Each structure stands twice: as C-alpha cells, then as structure tokens.
Amino acid sequence: MSDKHRAYPLVDRTEPNLLEDTFDYGLPPRIRFDGPIVEYIDGKPVEFNPADLAARDIVITDTTFRDGQQARPPYTLDQMVHIYDLMAKLGGPNGVIRQTEFFLYTANDRRTLDSCRDLGHKYPECTGWIRADKGDFRLVREAGLSETGILTSCSDYHIFQKMKHKSRKDCLEAFCEVVDAAFEAGVRPRCHLEDVTRADIDGFVLPFCERLLRMSEQVPEHLSAKIRLCDTMGFGVSFPGAMLPRSVPKLIYKLNQQLGVPSDRLEWHGHNDFHKVHANAATAWLYGCDALNATLFGFGERTGNPPLEGALIEYISLRGYLCGIETQVITELADYMRSIGMPIPDHYPLVGRCFNTTSAGIHAGGLRQDERIYNIFDTTALLGRPPRVAITDKSGADGVAHWVNEFFGLKGEHRISKIKMHKLARWVLDQYEQHKRLTSIGDEEMEVKVREFLPEHWKKYGPRSAC
Amino acid sequence: MSNIRDRVVAVTSRVLRLDPGKIRPEHAFASDLGAESVQSIELIAMFEEEFGIEMEEDAALGVQTVGGAADYIAKTCREQGVKVEG
Numbered sequence: 001m002s003d004k005h006r007a008y009p010l011v012d013r014t015e016p017n018l019l020e021d022t023f024d025y026g027l028p029p030r031i032r033f034d035g036p037i038v039e040y041i042d043g044k045p046v047e048f049n050p051a052d053l054a055a056r057d058i059v060i061t062d063t064t065f066r067d068g069q070q071a072r073p074p075y076t077l078d079q080m081v082h083i084y085d086l087m088a089k090l091g092g093p094n095g096v097i098r099q100t101e102f103f104l105y106t107a108n109d110r111r112t113l114d115s116c117r118d119l120g121h122k123y124p125e126c127t128g129w130i131r132a133d134k135g136d137f138r139l140v141r142e143a144g145l146s147e148t149g150i151l152t153s154c155s156d157y158h159i160f161q162k163m164k165h166k167s168r169k170d171c172l173e174a175f176c177e178v179v180d181a182a183f184e185a186g187v188r189p190r191c192h193l194e195d196v197t198r199a200d201i202d203g204f205v206l207p208f209c210e211r212l213l214r215m216s217e218q219v220p221e222h223l224s225a226k227i228r229l230c231d232t233m234g235f236g237v238s239f240p241g242a243m244l245p246r247s248v249p250k251l252i253y254k255l256n257q258q259l260g261v262p263s264d265r266l267e268w269h270g271h272n273d274f275h276k277v278h279a280n281a282a283t284a285w286l287y288g289c290d291a292l293n294a295t296l297f298g299f300g301e302r303t304g305n306p307p308l309e310g311a312l313i314e315y316i317s318l319r320g321y322l323c324g325i326e327t328q329v330i331t332e333l334a335d336y337m338r339s340i341g342m343p344i345p346d347h348y349p350l351v352g353r354c355f356n357t358t359s360a361g362i363h364a365g366g367l368r369q370d371e372r373i374y375n376i377f378d379t380t381a382l383l384g385r386p387p388r389v390a391i392t393d394k395s396g397a398d399g400v401a402h403w404v405n406e407f408f409g410l411k412g413e414h415r416i417s418k419i420k421m422h423k424l425a426r427w428v429l430d431q432y433e434q435h436k437r438l439t440s441i442g443d444e445e446m447e448v449k450v451r452e453f454l455p456e457h458w459k460k461y462g463p464r465s466a467c
Numbered sequence: 468m469s470n471i472r473d474r475v476v477a478v479t480s481r482v483l484r485l486d487p488g489k490i491r492p493e494h495a496f497a498s499d500l501g502a503e504s505v506q507s508i509e510l511i512a513m514f515e516e517e518f519g520i521e522m523e524e525d526a527a528l529g530v531q532t533v534g535g536a537a538d539y540i541a542k543t544c545r546e547q548g549v550k551v552e553g
Contacts, residue, residue, distance in 0.1 A: 396504040417524045422512040425505045 018372075025378050031317045037286075039240050039249050046253060048287055053318060056263055058285050060311045061293045062087060062100035063269070065112075066129045066149075067305055068295035069103075072342070077108065079340055081115045083296070086333050087308075088121035092324025095123030096315060097308070098291065101149055104128045104139040113143055127190070132174070134181040141185050148187055149228065150178055153194035154205050168204050176211060183219045190226040192269070197235040201244045201254060209259055226265045227255065228293065231280060234273030234303065238283035248280050249287045256288040267291035272303040281306040282314050296333060297344055297351065309333075309350050327382040350383065357388040358399075359440070365398035368405075368415075391441040393432035397425040404450055407443075408461035416457060424453040471518075471544075471551055472537040478513045479533060482506060492534030500533075514540060520547050 022030045033050040040046070064087075065080055075083070084100065091097025102116075103109040117126055128148035130136035140148045152175045153163065165171040175191070182189035191212060199205050209227055216224035229251060236248045244250050248268070255261045268284030268291070270277045281292045298307035309330045316322055334344055334351035346354045356379050358367065366373035367387055375387040388406060389399045401418035410416060418425070427449055431437040451458045472492060480487040483500055496502040502510060511527045514520075514536065520543050530539050544551050 397508045398504075418508055419511050419515065419522070419524055419527070422505070422508045425508060429505050 023372075025372050026381065027320070027322070028313045028317045028377050028382070030320050031314075037240065037249075039253070041250055041253055046257075048249070048253075050286055053286065056290055058290050058292070058315065058318075059098035060091070060096060060308060060315065061098055061267060061291045062124055062295065062308060063293055063305065064100065064295045064299070064308070066101045066103060067269075067300040070301045071299050071304065074108075075340075077112045077115060080112045081119070082336065083333070084116040084124075085119055085121070086329055086336065087124060087296070088119070089326055090312070090329035090333065091123055092322075092326055093122070094324040095125075096312065096323055096325050097124045099127050099147075100124040101127045101129045104130060104136075104143055104145075104148075110139075110143055113145075132178045134178055137181050137185040137187060140182075140187050146186075146188055146222075147190055147226075148182070149190045149192050150175075150182065151194055152178075152191040152208070154208065155195035155199035156204075157198060158195050159204070172204070172208050172211065175208065176215065179212065179215060179225060182225075183215070183223055186223070188223050188226065190228055190267070192228045192230050194230045195232045196229050196251065197231045197245050198233065199245055201251065205245075206254060206259055209255055209261060213259065213261060224265065226267060227261055228267040228269050228291075229255070229284070229289070231268070231270040234271040234277060236270060236280040237276060238279050248283045252284055252287040252289045263288050263290045267293050269293040270306050271301065272298065272305070277304065277306050278310050278314070281311065282318075285314075285318070297337060297342070297348070299342065307349075313350065328384045331384045354390065356385055357390050359390045359392045360394045360399070362396070362398070363389075365396070368398055368402050391428055391446055393429070393437075395428060397421065400425045400428055403446060404454070404457075407447070407450065408457065410461065416454070420457075421454065424449055427453065471541050472534070474517055475514065475533055475537045475540065478517050479510065479536075482509050482513055490533055492532065492537070494533050495531045496533070496536075497531075510536075518544060518549060518551065520544055520549055 022032060024030070036047040036049045038045050038047055064083065065075070069075060087097055087100065102113045104113070113126055126145060128140050128143060128145045130140060130148055130150060132151050153159065159165050159168060159171045163171065165174070179189045179191065193199070193205060196205060212225040212227065235246050237246045238248050240249065252266065256263060256266060266289040268281050268289050270280045277298065281294065285292055292306060292311050294306040294308035294311045295304065296308050298304040298310070312325055312327070312330070316325065330351060338344060344351055346352045349355055356375055358374055363374045367375070367389065371387050380386040386406060389395060389402045391399060391403055395403075397418040400421050401416070404421055404424070405415045408416070428441060431441065450462065476487050476490045479485070479490055479496070479500065483502055483506060485500060490500065494500055496507060496510065507528060511522055515522055518540055520540070522543055527539065530536050541551070
C-alpha cells in the first residue's frame with residue numbers, strides 16, 4: 001500500500017454491530033450528519049448546519065387536489081372529502097401535513113372545499129389557488145380562505161413567451177398589483193414563482209421577492225407574502241456546487257439568507273421530469289425552506305410532484321420520531337386510491353404491491369432468519385405490510401417456506417420447516433423447469449397447492465388471508 | 468453403519484437420479500453430485516421417511532457429504548431411539 005493511502009485494520013467482533021443508532025427497525029432509518037455542509041456561493045464558502053433543522057417547524061403542504069388533479073380526471077366530491085379526511089388522520093394532530101390547496105373556480109370546487117372544512121379538522125388547513133388576476137380574489141373572499149396561491153411565473157419563458165409582457169418591469173408591476181389586491185382583501189398571498197429553476201435569479205427573482213418583502217412590511221404579519229419556489233420542469237438539482245438557476249441550495253440561500261425571506265415563508269414545489277423530485281424537495285428543507293409541497297403518491301402534472309408519503313418518511317428519518325404521524329394511513333390511502341381507479345405501480349416504494357416482496361430464494365432465506373436483513377424497517381408495524389416473497393423459479397425452498405409461514409401467520413418456533421414443504425417446493429420448480437412457465441405463481445394458486453401438499457397444516461392453521 | 472450408508476446411497480441415487488454405484492461416501496451432495504436447493508430438501512425429507520426420524524433443518528442442511536449424512540442419521544436414530552441395522 002502506498003504511503004498516501006490510509007490503512008484500515010479489521011475490527012474483529014464475534015457479535016454483530018447492527019448500527020441500530022441509525023437503523024432502529026421500529027422507525028424509518030435515521031438520517032444523521034457529521035457536521036455542517038459547505039457550499040460555495042458567489043465565490044465564498046457558506047456553511048449550512050443540518051442540526052438547525054431540529055429547531056425549525058418543517059412541514060409538508062399538499063397539492064393533491066390542485067397539481068395532483070391536473071394529472072387525472074376530476075375527483076368526485078365524496079372522493080375528495082374522504083381523501084382529505086384520511087390526510088388529516090395521516091398528518092396527525094401536530095399538523096405535519098400543514099396545508100392543502102383547492103381550486104376555487106367552479107361551484108363544485110367550492111362545495112368540495114366547504115365539505116372538507118365541515119369535517120372540522122385543524123390540519124391540513126385549506127388554502128386556495130388562483131391565477132394572477134385581481135378579480136379572482138372575490139372567489140377567495142367568498143370562500144372565506146385566509147391564504148391563496150397566486151401564479152407569479154418568473155422565467156423569461158413565461159414572462160415574454162407565455163404572458164407576452166412588454167418587459168420584466170411590466171410583469172413585476174402586474175404581479176405586485178395582484179399582491180396588493182390580496183392584502184386589500186385581507187388574504188395572505190402565496191406567490192408561486194413558476195419556472196424558477198429556469199429564471200434569471202439576480203435579474204428578476206430576487207428583485208421581485210425583495211419587493212414582496214418590502215410590501216409585506218406594510219401589512220400585519222399574518223398577511224405577509226409567502227414564496228413558493230416552483231421547479232416547474234424538474235430542472236432543479238441538489239448537488240453541491242451546481243450553478244444557478246438549477247441549484248436548489250443556492251436558490252434557498254439567496255432568498256433565505258441573502259434577501260431575508262424567513263424559512264417559514266418559503267416553500268418548495270417540484271416536478272419529477274428528471275427523477276430528482278424527492279431529493280430536491282428534501283434538500284430544500286435542509287437548506288432553509290420550511291415547507292415541502294407534495295401530492296399523494298406523487299400524482300401530478302406530467303411526471304408528478306414530490307410524493308407526500310415519501311416526504312413523511314423523510315420527515316421521520318430527519319426528526320427521529322413520528323411526531324403524531326399515523327404511518328399506517330399511507331397504506332389505507334393507497335388502497336383507497338386503487339379502489340377509485342388510480343394506478344399505483346407494483347414496485348412503487350412504500351405502497352406498491354411488491355414494495356417489500358422479494359422473489360429470490362436467497363433473499364427469502366435471509367428473511368426467514370431475520371426479517372431485518374431484507375426489509376427496510378418494520379413495515380408490519382408502520383405500514384401494516386409484512387415483508388413477503390413472490391413465488392417464481394428463483395424462490396427456492398426458502399421462498400416457498402417463507403410464503404407458507406406468512407400465509408399461516410406462523411412465527412418463531414411455530415414456523416413450519418421447509419423440509420415439510422419439499423413437495424410444494426418441487427411443484428413450484430417443476431412449473432418452470434418442466435412446464436416452462438414464464439409468470440410468477442399467484443397467491444390463490446399457492447393456496448390451492450398448500451391445501452393439497454400440506455393438508456394437516458391446512459386443517460390446523462388455514463385458511464387465512466396471505467395479503 | 469454400512470447398512471445405513473447403503474440406504475443413504477439408495478435414497479440419494481433415487482432423488483438425484485444417479486447410478487448408486489457411482490456414489491461414494493466422500494462425495495459432496497452439492498458440488499460432486501449436483502444437488503440443487505430443492506433437491507437438498509427432498510433428500511432430507513426422504514431420509515426422514517426412510518429411517519422414520521425427524522431431523523433438525525439447519526443441522527441436516529449443514530451436512531455436506533454422503534458419509535457425513537450416514538453418520539448424522541446414525542446419531543439421530545440413536546437419539547430418537549430408532550433401531551437400525553449395522
């Protein structure tokens with residue numbers, strides 16, 4: 001070994017070190033930091049201390065009924081009320097899911113909002129969403145909402161190409177007139193900086209936000225303008241050192257620390273066009289933005305938004321405790337979404353039918369010995385989803401044994417030995433080797449064979465649901 | 468023991484579909500005789516049936532060779548009070 005490389009002698013042990021400070025099986029794994037993060041901004045090193053997160057009231061805001069609904073046919077009133085009800089239960093009494101936003105344009109939009117509020121939940125608070133049109137404040141006032149999102153698009157793609165403003169100044173003044181109208185109406189404006197990751201940050205975004213700060217100084221605190229950073233096309237990146245306007249850390253820093261927009265008035269809204277949506281949103285949290293805007297299961301315009309359930313798990317991982325979040329409701333919501341025709345891919349994290357299902361026999365063997373080996377956390381307790389094995393040609397006797405014992409609900413010394421299942425394991429293998437089967441073996445088919453090959457056990461333990 | 472070994476060879480040849488004359492005590496089930504995962508389980512199940520015993524799964528799966536299987540089965544028969552010739 002050359003002198004410039006460090007030597008790493010083996011640290012021998014006879015007992016495992018399962019790193020349980022980080023991987024407490026009863027919770028999603030902790031995200032722990034060694035110390036501050038350093039970013040070079042405007043040529044100077046800037047420190048961000050992740051430990052500061054503990055003192056901030058980071059929250060999740062929801063846009064399932066707004067952006068989420070732009071990606072699908074409209075929900076019915078009853079469906080939205082049920083989803084809202086479950087979302088309130090999921091976020092818990094501390095309001096980890098702090099707000100959710102509603103369209104206000106149709107009579108049905110307004111009836112839905114009223115029906116959700118009639119449930120009497122404190123959280124999520126209901127807010128509105130309108131275009132940057134002064135006349136639309138009538139809708140917000142009539143709905144009795146205290147806060148509304150306003151579309152204040154900020155890239156030149158939008159300012160010139162879409163909205164056809166004569167100049168940036170013309171656009172900025174128009175936006176400010178709408179913000180003034182919000183103040184006059186006694187409604188808190190939440191300015192949605194659409195396309196911010198493709199905008200001129202120093203040339204338009206910061207001057208506009210500075211103007212918002214000055215205007216907000218003239219109104220009571222509860223009306224001061226909030227700023228939603230909208231990564232409309234998913235161009236944002238979380239990597240340290242990335243340049244503006246794509247850098248999430250730098251965007252947050254410029255607004256929060258250089259301009260002075262408080263963290264509790266900043267919100268990140270992302271899109272998933274480049275598979276970065278969740279990491280970008282969590283990065284925004286880390287660098288000083290308190291609100292992470294999300295939708296259930298990431299359903300949203302085009303490629304979707306940060307998945308709300310993923311944000312909740314991230315929240316717990318960063319905090320190290322549940323903070324009142326009822327994680328099992330994630331599964332309840334996924335089941336409900338499926339029941340109303342929303343497709344959730346089988347391998348989708350946390351809620352897909354196969355998210356904690358393993359097919360390989362060697363993995364099933366690991367699960368049989370200690371489920372922590374191949375399960376991300378206690379998915380039975382936190383999501384109501386025990387780890388499972390799918391039966392294929394790769395399952396082996398271990399996979400078959402795991403399936404059968406899960407099916408019968410047998411644990412510890414009560415689990416049936418795989419020796420007793422040799423006929424079933426043989427039947428499975430023959431499906432592929434003799435009959436050239438190309439599909440996995442479904443639960444119902446397995447149940448029939450368990451009854452045939454393990455009649456005594458069936459009589460004693462079955463029938464019970466395997467799912 | 469020779470009787471036990473003969474019976475182990477007979478079961479092994481039947482499960483793995485091999486000529487019994489070519490199975491030797493030092494042969495490893497997996498690497499020499501080609502036993503795959505499910506066949507290892509079938510072998511143990513057939514040994515249990517042949518000798519009327521119950522084997523502990525992990526210990527039985529830890530046995531590597533034909534001769535080792537005969538020794539392990541002899542020990543298990545003694546422990547479980549099963550009489551075998553040889």
